[in-house]
Amino acid sequence: MIGKDLIKGMIRPIILHLLLQKERMYGYEITQVVREQTGGKIALTLGALYPVLHKLESEGILETSSQAVDNRLRKYYTLSRRGRKAAFEQTVEMYEFLDALQAFCNPPENRNA
Amino acid sequence: MKLKPSTIDRIKKALEQQGIRNRYLQSEMGDHIACDMEHMLDQGIGEEEAWDQVFAKTRGEEIKATAGQYQGILNARYYRIKLFLWVTFGLFAVSWLFSFRTGQFMSAVSFMAMGTTLILLSLDFFRSHRHHRSNIWLGAGTLLSALLVMSGFILFFLVVNYRVNTHGHSVDLMIFSYVILSLVVFLYFIRQRRLSQGSGGRNRYSWFIAFSGLQLLLAILSFLSLPFYTWAVDYIWILIWVILAVDLISLLLLIFKRIRNILFFVLLTLSFMITFIHSPLRRLLPAGGPTQQTEVLNYSSREISAR
Numbered sequence: 001m002i003g004k005d006l007i008k009g010m011i012r013p014i015i016l017h018l019l020l021q022k023e024r025m026y027g028y029e030i031t032q033v034v035r036e037q038t039g040g041k042i043a044l045t046l047g048a049l050y051p052v053l054h055k056l057e058s059e060g061i062l063e064t065s066s067q068a069v070d071n072r073l074r075k076y077y078t079l080s081r082r083g084r085k086a087a088f089e090q091t092v093e094m095y096e097f098l099d100a101l102q103a104f105c106n107p108p109e110n111r112n113a
Numbered sequence: 114m115k116l117k118p119s120t121i122d123r124i125k126k127a128l129e130q131q132g133i134r135n136r137y138l139q140s141e142m143g144d145h146i147a148c149d150m151e152h153m154l155d156q157g158i159g160e161e162e163a164w165d166q167v168f169a170k171t172r173g174e175e176i177k178a179t180a181g182q183y184q185g186i187l188n189a190r191y192y193r194i195k196l197f198l199w200v201t202f203g204l205f206a207v208s209w210l211f212s213f214r215t216g217q218f219m220s221a222v223s224f225m226a227m228g229t230t231l232i233l234l235s236l237d238f239f240r241s242h243r244h245h246r247s248n249i250w251l252g253a254g255t256l257l258s259a260l261l262v263m264s265g266f267i268l269f270f271l272v273v274n275y276r277v278n279t280h281g282h283s284v285d286l287m288i289f290s291y292v293i294l295s296l297v298v299f300l301y302f303i304r305q306r307r308l309s310q311g312s313g314g315r316n317r318y319s320w321f322i323a324f325s326g327l328q329l330l331l332a333i334l335s336f337l338s339l340p341f342y343t344w345a346v347d348y349i350w351i352l353i354w355v356i357l358a359v360d361l362i363s364l365l366l367l368i369f370k371r372i373r374n375i376l377f378f379v380l381l382t383l384s385f386m387i388t389f390i391h392s393p394l395r396r397l398l399p400a401g402g403p404t405q406q407t408e409v410l411n412y413s414s415r416e417i418s419a420r
Contacts, residue, residue: 046146
């Protein structure tokens with residue numbers, strides 16, 4: 001499992017990337033999809049996920065709606081119009097970061113060897 | 114496997130014990146924990162074991178940190194409203210406490226600031242209409258109250274400074290604004306109590322319902338005194354003193370009990386401002402002596418004799 005410190009800066013682009021793929025999601029659903037897609041290597045905890053979601057909501061990047069499900073209220077997150085643009089930008093940035101990281105870990109001299 | 118309602122209540126209580134009092138955060142975290150438990154039950158883990166595992170995984174500090182961060186966002190969200198409310202109260206207090214030449218203009222600005230505070234509140238209701246449809250109606254009511262108090266004070270200002278005959282409509286508009294805002298606040302707290310989870314939240318909203326209900330009753334009585342002015346004229350001072358006393362007692366009790374709500378504080382300020390400018394109490398203050406209120410009463414009595 002990848003450590004919290006490494007994951008920390010990636011939570012925001014991960015959430016935005018997921019919401020670009022799926023119209024609306026709730027908190028627990030996000031943690032489950034991330035866990036499944038990363039083979040359990042990235043586990044978002046409650047304390048790591050919600051502060052980022054709330055921050056994105058306060059910035060107007062995410063919009064929320066509530067729905068009653070099984071005797072409780074469920075809060076769904078969707079991208080706002082402005083949020084879609086931000087999500088595209090963050091996803092591109094995330095891919096660039098991953099490419100840069102891969103290039104760093106695997107420099108040309110190593111590849112030639 | 115779905116959780117029993119009693120288990121969901123147990124989760125809410127556990128969150129409340131950990132200091133999560135905000136209803137929205139409580140329901141969101143409660144749903145997260147409930148989903149986690151249901152996932153474990155589906156894997157064949159017993160309910161008690163699932164409970165222990167979930168709460169061992171979800172540490173108390175983590176929950177408290179999330180709650181603290183959420184509160185910070187809420188404070189930032191209401192920062193502008195709080196700022197305008199302080200400006201409103203500050204200008205209003207200064208305009209009566211110190212006898213400046215510009216005192217009446219400051220008082221006018223304070224009412225405009227109050228109107229702006231109400232407009233900001235109404236925008237906040239409109240913005241959160243996705244959570245509750247009724248927020249559209251609450252927002253519309255708050256906006257109407259803002260427009261009424263602003264136009265009411267403009268008429269009051271014209272009467273006092275330019276002797277324009279407004280046929281006493283300045284008082285009508287301001288009291289109508291007070292009625293509308295009290296109704297909005299009362300309905301808001303009734304809804305919040307209905308939706309609140311846990312006894313702590315319900316008790317808190319019960320206090321607000323009692324106080325805002327009392328404000329609504331006083332606002333309706335004030336409004337009813339307008340068409341029946343000739344009969345009520347000798348008793349209106351009682352109503353004025355009761356409203357001012359209720360405002361003060363509500364404020365002290367809320368401070369003493371550490372219950373805070375920006376919407377309720379806005380209602381208290383509006384009620385105090387409208388009542389104070391029509392009360393004899395203001396004459397005791399340095400800037401309250403001039404002919405301001407005397408002029409208004411003269412118009413009113415002329416109207417009464419004309420009728």
